[in-house]
Structure formats: structure tokens, C-alpha cells
Ligand code: SAH
């Protein structure tokens with residue numbers, strides 16, 4: 197057992213080399229994101245693969261992602277969809293959305309994915325007004341301060357049996373601080389409390405270590 201980040205990275209690299217072999221499309225997505233100056237805050241490869249497997253296990257036809265960045269997690273998720281599936285991803289930054297659009301096109305996923313640019317709270321209100329078919333999976337990975345709102349919107353846009361995933365719920369352990377005045381921590385704590393208390397949600401949270409440091413994610417299933 198080790199609490200040494202060097203060991204986390206070594207083990208992550210071992211898992212990743214073995215289980216998520218080099219993929220030119222994903223590598224190019226990260227390279228072009230970096231070249232465009234986007235921060236390297238995408239999920240790790242083995243986390244992307246986990247999202248992919250969860251979407252497949254879910255039998256997802258429709259996926260909603262909040263927080264696109266350069267589309268790295270988007271590619272993992274969209275690759276789990278059938279040919280007639282659809283993934284909608286919401287991104288505040290036009291620059292990030294532009295990089296993501298090119299990455300999704302190179303991945304051959306532009307026909308089944310849509311990027312909407314703007315503050316996600318606005319996009320979610322617009323989306324809800326369109327009465328879309330329910331989403332089978334929601335991946336929440338944008339501004340953490342709005343996490344409780346994103347969980348609330350997810351409830352309105354899903355069905356019983358849908359899966360809601362919230363990224364970055366640990367943030368180095370600060371999530372346990374009830375007095376934190378960091379809006380990201382407050383938002384994450386509020387989202388976890390909502391998952392814990394909402395009659396239509398059944399969830400858990402898991403800590404992770406690896407190439408992206410020490411963090412974690414929450415999973416919640418939408419109930420009847
Ligand atoms: N899911 C991506 C990482 C997303 S990083 C991956 O794992 O590959 C978080 C993204 O959320 C950034 O691109 C940021 O611009 C975006 N974001 C921040 N605030 C937002 C908001 N209010 N609405 C929509 N997107 C937002």
C-alpha cells in the first residue's frame with residue numbers, strides 16, 4: 197500500500213498501457229487541446245474507459261455531458277453509443293467548443309454529437325423547454341459551484357434507471373470541510389447532500405488516485 201503519488205502514477209501507467217492501449221484519435225485530441233492552450237483537466241484514460249464501460253452497461257442511447265473542454269471524455273462516452281445514439285455536451289467557452297468540435301469530427305463522432313456553447317445553466321433551461329427524450333446517462337464535469345443545480349437539472353432530463361456521474365468530488369480531501377468558503381467545495385458538498393437526501397436518487401462516491409492526482413467521483417441512479 198502506498199500514499200506516494202509516484203506510485204499512483206506508476207500503477208496508472210501500468211493499467212493504462214495494458215487496458216487502454218494507444219489510440220491515435222484520443223492522443224491527437226489531447227495534443228490539439230494542449231496546443232490550443234486548454235488546461236489538462238480531462239479525465240485520465242482509465243477513467244475515460246470507465247465512463248465508456250458505464251455508458252455501455254447502461255445501454256445508453258442518449259448521453260448528456262456538462263463540461264466539454266476539448267472533448268476527450270466526450271469521445272470516450274460517444275464511442276459507447278449505438279449508430280443512432282446521441283450525445284449532447286455543454287460548454288461555456290467558445291474556444292474549448294471549437295477545439296472539441298474538431299476533435300469529435302476527427303473521431304468520426306460529429307454526426308452523433310452536438311456541442312452547445314454558453315453557460316450550462318442557460319443551455320439546460322433551453323434544453324428542458326424543448327422537452328427532449330430522457331437522457332440515459334449524465335456526466336457532470338463543469339464549474340463545481342453549480343453542481344447541485346446540475347444534479348437538479350439532470351433529474352428533470354432523465355428517467356428512472358438513468359445514471360448521473362459527478363466528477364471531482366474529492367479535490368484533495370477538502371470536500372470534508374463543512375466550513376470551506378471555496379464555491380467549488382460548497383457546490384460539490386451540496387451535490388453530494390442532494391444525492392444523499394433526494395427520494396429519487398440512490399448514490400455513492402468513490403475516491404480515486406492516479407495520473408490526475410487524488411480526487412473522486414459520485415454515481416447516482418435515478419429511482420422511480
Ligand atoms: N469533461 C472534460 C473536462 C471538462 S473541464 C474531460 O474530462 O475531458 C470543465 C469544463 O467546463 C471546461 O471546459 C470549462 O470551460 C467548462 N465550464 C466551466 N463553467 C461552465 C459553465 N458555467 N457552463 C458550461 N461549461 C462550463
Ligand code: DHB
Nearest residue numbers: 237238239337338363364
Ligand atoms: C479541474 C476540473 C476538472 O473537471 C478536473 O477533472 C480536474 C480539475 C479544475 O478545475 O481544476
Ligand code: MG
Nearest residue numbers: 237337363364
Ligand atoms: Mg473533471
